[in-house]
Amino acid sequence: MSARASLRLRDHAYSNFTAKLLSRDIQPGQIVSQRELVELTGMPLGAIREMIPRLEADGLIKTVPKRGLQILSIDLELVRNAFQLRSIIEGEAVMAFCETATSDDIDRLIRQHQDVRDAATSAVSPDILQKAQQIDWDFHDLIIDAMGNAIISDIHRVNAIKIRLIRNLDTRMLPELVVSVLDEHLVILAALKERDVEGAVRALQTHINSAKRRALGM
Known part of the structure; x- marks a missing residue:
């Protein structure tokens, strides 16, 4: 896959994730796995893995060792x-x-x-x-x-x-x-x-x- 196609997939995965988040299909504070994000967003695992650093940089998720990915908590x-x-x-x-x-x-x-x-x-x-x-x-x-x-x-x-x-x-x-x-x-x-x-x-x-x-x- 070309770098441009990979970037498009990552951006698509990001958009799908934020749409699911705003519709509350993914709940604030929820712990999810990469596989669960594949199912929720309908995007391939590779795109999910590339999306995660961007989500972490934006403060929308954080990695919890041995548990998975925690969605931004509201406080x-x-x-x-x-x-x-x-x-x-x-x-x-x-x-x-x-x-x-x-x-x-x-x-x-x-x-x-x-x-x-x-x-x-x-x-x-x-x-x-x-x-x-x-x-x-x-x-x-x-x-x-x-x-x-x-x-x-x-x-x-x-x-x-x-x-x-x-x-x-x-x-x-x-x-x-x-x-x-x-x-x-x-x-x-x-x-x-x-x-x-x-x-x-x-x-x-x-x-x-x-x-x-x-x-x-x-």
Whole structure:
């Protein structure tokens, strides 16, 4: 197998693993073997073995001698660390986005958010809920990726996986949260439209702190 094909298989295995993790087919803190990961992900053993060092480097698993591989455990330290990292990275990103995003891009985001918010005020159907969740995730990915820094984007992606694992239901979009979360985004976008850097950072931090409070059960 060529090096390129091997890399594709490893990346595919990583994607399958994280999908299973986020769907809770693999539980935080669970001990698994390489063979079990083969069955869970549907990937060959070679790809699993190549994936493991990347998962360890990302802090998603750790090797437990004589037992196997332990999936990332969720605890208070992880919550605090993950949200602190998010606050630092996204705070820097939104400042840059405020200066570099085009007015058309910002207007498009406002319309996108407003349309889903308006629909959600009547009834939050499964389709609206899914759209709202995707808008939430896509918005944060967008401002990070707009920095054009692959290292930061990679760190953000791994941290986002950890945050989505933390009290999974509490950090996902719930029907009763759709309007308030989109309103928080719209405050950020209003500041971006005015090129108000301080206002955008302040609104973003308010949004992140709301998610952190939900994760902590506050």
